[in-house]
Amino acid sequence: MGDEVTRVMVAVNESSIKGYPHPSISSRGAFEWTINKIVRSNVSAFNLFFLHVQVPDEDGFDETDSIYASPEDFKNMKQRDRIRGIHLLEYFVNRCHDIGVVCQAWIMQGDPKEVICHEVQRLRPDFLVVGSRGLGPFQKVFVGTVSEFCWKHAECPVITIKRKPDETPQDPVDD
């Protein structure tokens, strides 16, 4: 029944809600679902791969401190992004460590949906888990959905975990 471990890639991102702890509601839900429903107590049979894709300058618009006057400002911003990304991955790696699942985590830059599909091609996981805000068709027009793109284009099976209705923030686009 397969001696090799099952390799699961989990795409994770930061919360868009200020002051909220780092992982988004839907990435945390996707991770917990994977642990509770798939891995369960069979921790040695699975390896998790956490990929966090940072969109350059994603949060630049609503941060009042994002005024760039020198090359140093850009360097500071990049440094800040890097630290935030590391904190995000720390959350998931710590959880895996507590549970006893072997994992790896890394950060990339770019368009999340494209980078995720590219990393799937490179690493060939057995499947990909993506959280989803579960937006309606009208909202999707404006925000796009990574999960739908990955479902169509990733070269491995994809499982989309929709956010629970009772965890939806006031603005459902937030996560």
Added chain:
Amino acid sequence: MGDEVTRVMVAVNESSIKGYPHPSISSRGAFEWTINKIVRSNVSAFNLFFLHVQVPDEDGFDETDSIYASPEDFKNMKQRDRIRGIHLLEYFVNRCHDIGVVCQAWIMQGDPKEVICHEVQRLRPDFLVVGSRGLGPFQKVFVGTVSEFCWKHAECPVITIKRKPDETPQDPVDD
């Protein structure tokens, strides 16, 4: 880490290739994938639910013996469909029995994609596994795809297992 078993619904169908053993290539692939990559040796932690949806008279067009001259002919046809459906489910139930996974299997009539989503709503599995022929966009226009509909409408996470390229029959619409 969850004391309740993980309930997995697997939608299965018959092969469209005459003379081929009963399960379609993609349903068998989806089942084997679920066993090898998810259930693995943790057989007591999972229950499988096999749903086979029969489309009434699906194969009537190319069977030379499908001439209906009396109410008896329809009864015979229904009886034949029932037997074929049972043979299909027997394959999966036997496999589960050999592996040691608890399962249930049943047959329903109707439009597969709608019946599957309806049964998900009724049984609330933790996730649904659907095989897919992995057709291109042009072929999809003509044959429709159950997996895409379920991915969009089923009220649980859906994992689509595409048929392996080396298992594609001469006519990729066959399965």
